[in-house]
Amino acid sequence: MMKSTIDLLTTLAQDAGITIVTVAPPNSDKFTKLLGVGLWFAVLACIGFGIYSGVQLAKSFAEGTQTSSGKMAPIGAAIGGIISTTAASWVTFF
Helix, strand or coil: CHHHHHHHHHHHHHHHCCCCCCCCCCCHHHHHHHHHHHHHHHHHHHHHHHHHHHHHHHHHHHHCCCCHHHHHHHHHHHHHHHHHHHHHHCCCCC
């Protein structure tokens, strides 16, 4: 998406005789690394929550007291893990 936007602006600028040079902002590499590390912590938190909610679901199943929210917690952890892993894969990590 960003590449196509830059290509469009470059094409429009060439018609006007303007040259566009993309330059990374100062300290952008540090921000990217910090963002990548934060996203990996989010992935690890979702994995930990998935394990915890799975154990709680197994305990309630063994006791015969299942609830709908107990069933939805592992699914929510899986969806959160997928979303945060996808976001983390878009960032250059290390």
